Amino acid sequence: MCGIVGYIGTKNAKNILLNGLEKLEYRGYDSAGIALLGETLNITKVKGRIAALREKMEDEAFGTLGIGHTRWATHGVPSEENAHPHESASGRFTIVHNGVIENYQELKETYLQDVPFKSETDTEVIVQLMDKMSQTTQDTVTAFRQTIQLLQGSYAIGLLDNEDVDTLYVAKNKSPLLVGIGNGFNVIASDAMATLKETDQYVEIHDEEIVLLHKDSIVMMDVEGSVIEREPYTAELDMQDIEKGTYAHFMLKEIDEQPFVIRKIIQAYQNSDGQLEMSQDIRNTMQEADRIHIIASGTSYHAGLVGKQFIETLASIPVEVHIASEFAYHTPLLSENPLFIFISQSGETADARAVLTKVKKRGFNTITLTNVPGSTLSRESNHTLQLHAGPEIAVASTKAYTAQIAVLALLAVDTAREKGVQLDFDLLQELAIAASVIETLTEQKDKIEELAKTFLNTTRNAFFIGRGIDYYVCSEGALKLKEISYIQAEGFAGGELKHGTIALIEEDTPVIALATQKAVNHPIRSNVQEVVSRGAKALTISMEGMEQTGDALVLPAVHEILTPLISVVPLQLLAYYAALHRGCDVDKPRNLAKSVTVE
Ligand code: F6R
DSSP, X not given: OOXXXXXXXXXXXXXXXXXXXXXXXGGOOSEEEEXXXXXXXXXXXXXXXXXXXXXXXXXXXXXXXXXXXXXXXXXXXSSTTXXXXXXXXXXXXXXXXXXXXXXXXXXXXXXXXXXXXXXXXXXXXXXXXXXXHHHHOSOHHHHXXXXXXXXXXXXXXXXXXXXXXXXXXXXXXXXXXXXEEOSSOEEEESSGGGGTTTOSEEEEOOTTEEEEEOSSOEEEEETTOOEEOOOOEEOOOOGGGGSXXXXXXXXXXXXXXXXXXXXXXXXHTBOTTSOBOOOHHHHHXXXXXXXXXXXXXXXXXXXXXXXXXXXXXXIOOOEEEEEHHHHTTSOOOXXXXXXXXXXXXXXXXXXXXXXXXXXXXXXXXXEEEEXXXXXXXXXXXXXXXXXXXXXXXXXXXXXXXXXXXXXXXXXXXXXXHHTTOOXXXXXXXXHHHHHHHHHHHHTTHHHHHHHHHHXXXXXXXXXXXXXXXXXXXXXXXXXXXXXXXXXXXXXXXXXXXXXXXXXXXXXXXXXXXXXXXXXXXXXXXXXXXXXXXXXXXXXXXXXXXXXXXXXXXXXXXXXXXXXXXXXXXXXXXXXXXXXXXXXXXXXXXXXXXXXXXXX
């Protein structure tokens, strides 16, 4: 959601910024813009894609200092006027901003009543305040500090002063932003991916810090102006991880990477004897909990539902799973020693962060499962469990979901063992089997593509049914399908359809059923019969040992608790091919953002 890139050096910033913004496209956006400062200031903006911005930027656009932005509309419609960069009324300052300024109305009324605004954004308030503050002080740094001190909410800011071509002004609070260190240049980026081509050396900016970037140096300070020293680190990202290679879409590449991710998780969570091992801190935290609350959104919430089943059945600790945006406003009654587990691929989701802030104030213990070490949720919770999925670029989450399930299974098994529960299986071995099974499924793309064409090419809606753990995977399958193909899709507990939703079944309505759980194989088959007798076209995916004539796909058997890792794969592929054949933009579905940093 929104992305920032900035450059100061000796080269023309234009292509560095355009390339950087392209790398941030995955976050989701609806407009984009770049400001270049050289002898003159050149601002170009478009509603739409970076390709259009590239086309629109004049050949002669030049500046050794520049800022670029992708915007996902919050305050004000997607339009060129509302796209960043924004200029102050005097034309002296130019800004790009991610985040939400919560007190922007109040600031406007208190300080800026006489200022003509050009956009509907909260961002413009910041740049207009810079104009105001610089009228009473000659020093831009002081004006910048004064402005930042007035802001409430979240921000990552890059600001240009066109009277000073040697400085890029930067500030951060709650929204992600990094400084990249180069030789004779420096950059800023929402994500190291955007500027990895330029440098692999980065410095974190913490909340409420300000940075002055010059081409040969950086100065970090707090909002009071006290200088801060921080060592750079090497970004452990591989260019290959963030390129599509021979794949048509990142989503397909990421589906195929799932076996590799599971193997990486096995390696990361085993000790030198090949035994499962978690840190002692995590073990203690799990043992102390009298109840666990899992907090997550979207796909991560669906992984949380599966995690609840794992922890309750294996470790016998009661677990509640909450939609993050609901929990923040409707906190349930809490036990004496609750533990909060946050699941977030990006580690930046504002809904989860709102809960984290709240529970931290009450002194409760927190663990974050995330794919992004150093992300906000990871930094702010007591402990982190890494997902090791590598960068996930397609908006639709695939490999992060399977990584979440694998890590939750490891956490549940480790906790059970620590409690003295004897388990008759070796989870690491079972995960290795599951990884190989996923590989065989990803080799069946042609078959799944045909099923997608037959069942989903023209339909307006589709239903996914399952029981027990299959129901949770169905919810995820339905989310995948709706977000990228725009088919209205819902996941239901098989037995629940007849309590209302079955009224929607018409001739040829696709119903995708999962039958991978022995205990409920018979009832889910009856549910399939119920919809078929009302005209539905059923596509049943079962597992070896439970198959019946007419099943569209029979998945190789894996350990019962790991079935979600396997059964989700054909659902991901069905969604992918449905979207592809319906001509949808698979990796960048409309209205969606990858990292949802607003509540
Ligand atoms: C769906 C999807 C979203 C995310 C949700 C939470 O494919 O990706 O539903 O799962 O926005 O994001 P994270 O996991 O980053 O907190």
